[in-house]
Amino acid sequence: MRWFLNLSIRNKLVLIIVFVSMVAIAIGATSALMLEIKHHRESMVEEATVMARTVSAYTATDLAFDDKKAARSSLQSLHDMPDVVNAHLYDVNGSHFVSLRQDPVNLQLKVDRLKSRFDEQQLHVYHPVVYEGRDYGTLHLIISSVSFNEEVRYYIVNTAFIALAVLLLASVLAAKLQALISRPILELTDIAKRISQQPDYSVRATTNLKDEVGTLYDAFNEMLEQIKQRETAMQQSEEKWRSLTEYSPDQILLLNRTYEIVFINRTDTDMIKEKTIGKRILDFFPEESRRTMSAAYSSVFRTGNPERYEVEYQSSNGIRNYESLVGPVKSGDEVVALTVSTRDITERKKAELERARALKRLEILRNIDAGILRAQSSKDVATAALFGLDELVASDRSSVTLLDFDAQQGFILAQRGSANTPLQVSEGFSLEVAFANIDLLRQGKVNACADIRDDSNVPVLRSLAAAGIKAYINIPLVARGQVIGALNMGRRNKNGFDEEDIAIAKDIADVIAIAIQQADLHEQITAHAEELEIRVHQRTAALEVANRELESFSYSVSHDLRAPLRSIDGFSHALMEDHAEQLDAEGKDYLQRIRRASQRMGQLIDDLLTLSRINRSEISRQRINIGELAHDVANTLRHTDPEQKVKLIIKEPLVVHADPQLMRLVLENLLGNAWKFTANRSQPIVEIGSIRKDGKDVYYVRDNGAGFDMQYVDKLFGAFQRLHSAEEFAGTGIGLASVQRIIHRHGGHVWAEGKLHEGATFYFTLGDTEQVGKYSATG
Amino acid sequence: MGTNIKQFTIKNVIAYALCALVLGFICTNSKADREEYVLKAAFLEKFTRFIEWPPDSRVSDPVVPFALCVFGNGLIEPSLHELSRLTTIKNKSIEIKSVTFVDQILQCDLLYIANLSGHDLSEIVAASRMQPILTVSDSPGFSHAGVMINFISDSNHIGFEINIEEAQSSGLKISSRLLKLARIVETGDRS
Numbered sequence: 001m002r003w004f005l006n007l008s009i010r011n012k013l014v015l016i017i018v019f020v021s022m023v024a025i026a027i028g029a030t031s032a033l034m035l036e037i038k039h040h041r042e043s044m045v046e047e048a049t050v051m052a053r054t055v056s057a058y059t060a061t062d063l064a065f066d067d068k069k070a071a072r073s074s075l076q077s078l079h080d081m082p083d084v085v086n087a088h089l090y091d092v093n094g095s096h097f098v099s100l101r102q103d104p105v106n107l108q109l110k111v112d113r114l115k116s117r118f119d120e121q122q123l124h125v126y127h128p129v130v131y132e133g134r135d136y137g138t139l140h141l142i143i144s145s146v147s148f149n150e151e152v153r154y155y156i157v158n159t160a161f162i163a164l165a166v167l168l169l170a171s172v173l174a175a176k177l178q179a180l181i182s183r184p185i186l187e188l189t190d191i192a193k194r195i196s197q198q199p200d201y202s203v204r205a206t207t208n209l210k211d212e213v214g215t216l217y218d219a220f221n222e223m224l225e226q227i228k229q230r231e232t233a234m235q236q237s238e239e240k241w242r243s244l245t246e247y248s249p250d251q252i253l254l255l256n257r258t259y260e261i262v263f264i265n266r267t268d269t270d271m272i273k274e275k276t277i278g279k280r281i282l283d284f285f286p287e288e289s290r291r292t293m294s295a296a297y298s299s300v301f302r303t304g305n306p307e308r309y310e311v312e313y314q315s316s317n318g319i320r321n322y323e324s325l326v327g328p329v330k331s332g333d334e335v336v337a338l339t340v341s342t343r344d345i346t347e348r349k350k351a352e353l354e355r356a357r358a359l360k361r362l363e364i365l366r367n368i369d370a371g372i373l374r375a376q377s378s379k380d381v382a383t384a385a386l387f388g389l390d391e392l393v394a395s396d397r398s399s400v401t402l403l404d405f406d407a408q409q410g411f412i413l414a415q416r417g418s419a420n421t422p423l424q425v426s427e428g429f430s431l432e433v434a435f436a437n438i439d440l441l442r443q444g445k446v447n448a449c450a451d452i453r454d455d456s457n458v459p460v461l462r463s464l465a466a467a468g469i470k471a472y473i474n475i476p477l478v479a480r481g482q483v484i485g486a487l488n489m490g491r492r493n494k495n496g497f498d499e500e501d502i503a504i505a506k507d508i509a510d511v512i513a514i515a516i517q518q519a520d521l522h523e524q525i526t527a528h529a530e531e532l533e534i535r536v537h538q539r540t541a542a543l544e545v546a547n548r549e550l551e552s553f554s555y556s557v558s559h560d561l562r563a564p565l566r567s568i569d570g571f572s573h574a575l576m577e578d579h580a581e582q583l584d585a586e587g588k589d590y591l592q593r594i595r596r597a598s599q600r601m602g603q604l605i606d607d608l609l610t611l612s613r614i615n616r617s618e619i620s621r622q623r624i625n626i627g628e629l630a631h632d633v634a635n636t637l638r639h640t641d642p643e644q645k646v647k648l649i650i651k652e653p654l655v656v657h658a659d660p661q662l663m664r665l666v667l668e669n670l671l672g673n674a675w676k677f678t679a680n681r682s683q684p685i686v687e688i689g690s691i692r693k694d695g696k697d698v699y700y701v702r703d704n705g706a707g708f709d710m711q712y713v714d715k716l717f718g719a720f721q722r723l724h725s726a727e728e729f730a731g732t733g734i735g736l737a738s739v740q741r742i743i744h745r746h747g748g749h750v751w752a753e754g755k756l757h758e759g760a761t762f763y764f765t766l767g768d769t770e771q772v773g774k775y776s777a778t779g
Numbered sequence: 780m781g782t783n784i785k786q787f788t789i790k791n792v793i794a795y796a797l798c799a800l801v802l803g804f805i806c807t808n809s810k811a812d813r814e815e816y817v818l819k820a821a822f823l824e825k826f827t828r829f830i831e832w833p834p835d836s837r838v839s840d841p842v843v844p845f846a847l848c849v850f851g852n853g854l855i856e857p858s859l860h861e862l863s864r865l866t867t868i869k870n871k872s873i874e875i876k877s878v879t880f881v882d883q884i885l886q887c888d889l890l891y892i893a894n895l896s897g898h899d900l901s902e903i904v905a906a907s908r909m910q911p912i913l914t915v916s917d918s919p920g921f922s923h924a925g926v927m928i929n930f931i932s933d934s935n936h937i938g939f940e941i942n943i944e945e946a947q948s949s950g951l952k953i954s955s956r957l958l959k960l961a962r963i964v965e966t967g968d969r970s
Contacts, residue, residue, distance in 0.1 A: 061956040064825045070960050131956070132828065 010182040017174035018167065025166050029159040037152055044123055045116045048143045051081065052127035056139040060131035063091050071098040083147060085122060088140040089129070097137060121145055184213045188220060201228035253340040254329070255281060259297055262337070281340070285311060296326050301335045304328045310345070321349040361504060364388040368511055377523060378402075378516040379426070382414035385512045389487075390416065392508070393501045397421075397469060397490040400512060403431065403483065405442050410434060413516070419467035419490060421460050434460040435474060435486070444483050446506070447474040450496040464490055471496035475505050477513035484513060551612075558609045562602065569598040607734035610665070614741045619659045621746075626663055626699065627654040630688045633667045637675050644684065646675060651689030654699065658766050662742045669735040670701040670762050677705030677760065696765050704759040708752075716752050739764075812854070818937055819930060820858035823847065823891060823915060826928060827868045829954035836911035836950070838888050844874040846888045850903065851879065853893025881906045892916040892926065900924050904945075911950050922964045927951070931962065940964045 004012065055078060062071035071089055078084045078100055087100040094108055116125045123143040129136040184207050191205045201224050207217045245252045245265040254263035261276045282290045289311040296307040307326045312319050323345045329337040371384030382400035389398060397417035401410045408431045412423055423429055431438050436455035437447045449455060449472050452465045464472065469490035477485040487509040491497065497505070572595045580588065627650045634648045656663070671686065678684030687702045708716070717740040718733075739762075743750040747767020754760030827845075832838035838845065845868040849856050856875065863873035868889075878884060879896050884906045892903060892914065904925035907914050915928045922929035922942045927949070931938045940962040946953050 058956060058959070061829060061954070061960050064828070065822065065960055067960050134828065 008182075009185055010178055013178035013182055014171065014174045017178065018171050021170035021174075022167055025163045025170075029163050033152075033156060033159060036155055040148060040151065041118065041123075044143065044145070044148060045125065048116065048123055048125040048141055049127065051078065051084075052125050052139050052141045055087070055141075056127045056129040057131075059089055059129050059139065060134075060136045063089070063097060063129055063136040064131075068098050072100075075100045078141070083144045085142040085144045087142065089137060090140065091137040092135055094138070118145060121149075181213070184209055184217070188213075188217060192220070195224070199231075201225075201231055248341070249343070251342045253281065253342070255297065255338040255340060257301070257336070259294070259338075285313065289313070293324075296324075297338055300326045300328050300338055304330060304333075304335050320344055320346045322346075361392055361507075364391055365507065365511060368508065369515075378519040379413050381515040381519045382512060383416075385487075385508055385515070386414050386416040389489075389505065389508050392504050393489065393497070394491075395489040396492045397464065397467075397472075397488075399488045400477070400485060400516075401434070401488065402485040402516075403441065405431075405438070405483070408432070408438075413485070417490070419464055419469050419492075421463055421467075423460060429460075432458070434458065436461060437474070441474055441476050441486055442483060444476045444478050446476070446502060448497060448502065449473070451494075452490070468492045470494040473497050473502060473505065475502070475509040477509050477516065479513040479517040484516065487512060554609070554612050558605050561605055565598045565602050565605075569595055569602070572598070604734070607738070611734055611738050611741060614662065614665075614738055614745065617662075619662065619745055621657050621659055623655060623657055624660045624663060625652070625655050626658075626667065627652040627688070629660070629664055630654075630667050630671060633664065633671050634686075636668075637671060641675065644675065644679060646678060646684040646686050649685065649687040649689075651687065654688070654690055656697075656699070656766055658746055659742075662745070666739050666742050666764070667701075669739045673735065673762075674701060674703035674705060674760075677707070678703050679705075681705060698763050698765050700761050700763045702759065702761040707754040707756050707758045707760045709756050710754065713752060713754075717750065815932070815937070816855045816858045817861075819917065820855055820862045822930070822937065822939070823859070823889065824862055824866060824868060826913065826915065826957065827889065829957035830913060830946075831952040831954075832869075832888065832911050832913075833950035836888075838869055838871075838911065841871060844872045845869060846874050846876055846886055848876040848878045848884070848887035848890045850884070850890055850892045851894035851896035852877065853891070855891065855893060859891075884912065885910060887912050889913045889915065892918075892921065900926075907949070908945070909949060913949075913951055914945070923967060925966050927953075928961070929964075938962065942966060 004015070007015070055074060058074045058077075059071055061067070062074055075087050075089065075098060078087050084100070089097040089099070091097050096108070115127075116123060118124075121144060123145050125141040125143065127139045127141065129139055187207075188205055191203060195201065195203060204221050204224065205217050207214055209217065248265060252263075252265040253261055256262050259281050261279055261281055264276050276284075282293060285293060292309050292311055296309045299305075300307050306328065308324070309326070310321060310323050312321055314320075321344070322342050324340050324342045327339045327341075328335040329339060365388070368385050368388040371381070371388065374380075374384075386398050386400060389395075395417060397415070397419040399415035400413045402413055403410050410429045410431050410433075412425050412427055412429070415421075415423075415425055421434075423434065435441065435447075436449065436458045440447045450470075452461055452469055452472055455461045456465060461472070470492055471494065472488065472490040475487040475489075476483045477487060487505060489497065489505060572591050575583075576588065576591050576595075583591065630648070630650055634646070638644075638646070667688075671688075674686040675684075678686065681704060683704075685704050688700070690697050690699045692698070717736045740750050743764045743766070748765040750762065750764040752760060752762045837843055847859060847863070847868070849859065856877070859873075859875050863875050867873065876883075876886065878887065878890065881898060881902050884890055884903065888911070890903075890907060890912050892900075895903070900921065901924065904914070908925065913928070914926045915930075916922070916926040917930045919929075919931065922940045925942065925945050927942050927946045929940050929942075931940055938961075941953060941958060942964050943953065943958070944965055
């Protein structure tokens with residue numbers, strides 16, 4: 001069947017049609033033939049049967065009466081019948097009776113029931129001889145079927161001819177009609193073939209068929225349209241990438257697996273100028289570059305990740321630096337090629353190098369600055385500067401010298417390098433011994449000498465030349481418009497110093513000049529500071545002595561004065577108790593006064609001690625509610641003097657940030673005063689609260705007591721200053737002084753307002769009010 | 780005439796009985812004679828097959844046996860008795876009758892004239908004429924004299940002649956098939 005599959009659709013169709021026709025014709029003709037034969041045989045049998053019946057009817061009596069002669073004559077009627085081969089008559093027992101012709105004959109009839117049969121050439125018909133239901137024997141009629149066979153043969157030949165004719169006709173028709181189906185398909189095939197050979201996707205296959213072939217045409221056209229669109233998209237994409245690579249400033253290469261160049265966007269860069277396609281990229285580079293490159297390439301092939309490398313390339317323009325980015329071209333997961341984008345980074349490299357050098361210069365300058373700042377003396381400055389300079393401008397000898405043009409004297413601050421001179425550091429020298437062009441230096445100009453031998457008359461230079469120095473420069477150190485010294489450098493290299501060297505050296509020289517001057521100033525200031533320090537020390541020591549004396553005095557007062565006071569008080573008391581009856585009223589009164597006075601003095605001493613303690617003690621601030629504190633203090637006061645019914649008004653919130661011990665002392669004093677000065681009032685009222693004034697919290701304690709005259713307000717807070725007599729109101733006069741001291745130590749102020757007989761108000765602020773405010777706001 | 784008449788003997792009777800028992804039709808006392816009578820007896824029966832009696836005759840009555848008469852004693856009788864035992868005629872049993880007087884003829888459907896027994900043949904013919912009686916004889920010339928069927932035998936073949944005229948006048952219809960085997964004679968004809 002393979003041969004069939006390989007046939008064209010046209011031939012297949014023809015073959016199928018012809019084959020089907022053939023089968024149909026064969027079946028038709030065969031069945032017609034069979035029918036014909038059957039029909040023919042039937043009529044033949046029928047004819048023979050009629051003949052047999054006719055003949056047999058006349059043989060009944062022949063058989064009945066055993067009359068063979070008569071029987072023969074009966075059979076004789078068949079003699080002239082065409083096709084009758086023979087006729088045999090058998091009696092009722094099946095025994096042969098007579099025959100039409102004397103051919104060899106079976107004497108016994110073998111077949112009884114069979115009516116007729118065909119053998120090869122003959123039809124045998126058996127007919128019973130019956131008369132009125134009685135059986136007399138059998139007539140066996142033999143008819144030749146030769147003519148019948150002839151007829152069948154003729155029929156077959158005829159049919160075969162007709163079938164052949166029909167087949168031919170069918171073939172012709174098939175050949176014509178198959179085109180109906182095959183032509184559109186063949187046309188489509190033709191178009192497809194043409195397109196595959198010469199891609200032109202704008203071609204369209206046209207048909208007006210509406211069947212499956214029509215659908216095929218539509219689908220084909222649809223496919224072409226899609227291919228065309230894809231083609232266009234691909235061309236655009238191609239164009240996009242082509243343009244991207246074409247106009248890229250970089251050189252872009254495509255490498256295959258063996259690193260051969262398969263694409264290059266341009267060759268107008270310095271690199272790879274030769275014809276490059278098909279050559280191995282590595283062949284264009286020196287050994288060490290090759291290693292870098294092939295490592296990068298194989299890594300990209302292996303990992304699929306992009307790589308980057310830099311190589312140097314010896315071009316006609318000198319050494320160029322290139323940076324390449326290597327990217328994978330993947331097909332699925334496999335890297336099939338590489339893209340290498342190469343950029344000339346020579347200029348960038350140079351710029352980087354220069355920037356690095358500039359940075360280095362700056363760093364060195366900064367180091368010099370730092371060294372200079374650290375340096376205590378101009379000598380250190382010069383040494384540090386030379387050290388740094390060495391890294392920027394190479395030299396075999398360098399020195400910093402101070403110059404005094406008026407005295408024509410020089411002084412070596414520092415020197416460095418392998419070339420030695422007779423002069424030593426810190427050594428003073430005459431200028432003409434070491435400098436060839438002193439006037440140039442005095443004018444603040446650089447003296448550069450390319451050949452030191454020109455100045456061989458100068459001793460120092462001569463000795464330097466002997467040490468191998470070929471060129472030297474003297475750069476003036478200028479500070480505040482004055483040349484204070486020179487930076488000197490010498491080289492064994494005969495090329496001397498170029499512009500850049502001199503520029504750098506000048507920068508350094510300027511720094512050195514300023515630094516030296518500053519170092520000098522520093523030295524002077526340090527000297528002054530030391531002197532001041534010593535003086536301060538002396539003064540402080542004196543003060544400390546005085547303080548100690550004062551403290552010991554205070555201690556003596558507090559301690560040593562108390563003993564005699566206790567004695568006075570004690571003995572006065574003893575006198576009162578033991579000898580009261582010996583004293584008159586006046587004596588008792590005196591004693592009472594002595595005791596009061598001594599007790600007051602004791603109080604006074606305590607207050608003084610407190611005051612001095614306030615001065616010395618540390619302040620530890622914390623958040624406290626002075627309202628509560630006031631309440632507490634008031635309770636103590638009420639306990640001490642239960643008879644005085646003071647109405648205390650506390651206007652909270654009164655949260656402050658202050659030392660709780662000291663604040664208690666403040667309240668004890670202020671409330672104590674208020675209590676004291678409202679003693680004469682029928683309805684004493686004391687109020688504590690706060691107001692906001694000039695952005696500050698101002699706390700106050702107000703009473704409706706005795707008040708004071710505002711003209712004495714300044715005396716209010718002085719120690720031992722009293723506006724009222726001790727007889728009028730008890731007190732040492734130290735309380736408010738202590739208050740003022742505490743408030744001041746908190747960074748605050750305290751002041752008072754009042755009017756005689758109309759009460760007084762004491763205000764105070766506390767430093768760090770913002771913090772306090774914050775506390776009160778949040779608390 | 781007398782030459783054809785066989786003599787009845789004890790020997791013949793025994794031989795015939797034996798023959799009838801063992802060999803049926805084939806046997807007679809003299810072999811040829813016995814065969815001849817058996818055949819003739821069979822012929823008689825076969826004749827009836829091809830002859831139609833008139834519808835109003837006794838033969839048409841299915842109840843009454845077929846009367847086969849033998850005029851004058853004849854050697855054929857044993858064969859006929861044998862026949863009557865073995866077969867039927869017109870689907871009826873056969874009754875064999877011996878007739879010796881002319882007036883007995885009317886009792887017969889078939890009259891076989893074995894011998895005249897002193898009677899004149901014309902008497903017998905006259906008596907049977909116009910009656911549905913098939914007359915058969917075995918003597919030359921009898922058919923001319925008006926007997927319907929007369930056996931004519933040669934050495935190896937038994938034939939017969941038929942007087943159609945007589946048969947037709949008696950109302951009997953003789954089949955052409957039978958006729959084609961017979962020699963046709965007419966009354967008075969001497970060929």
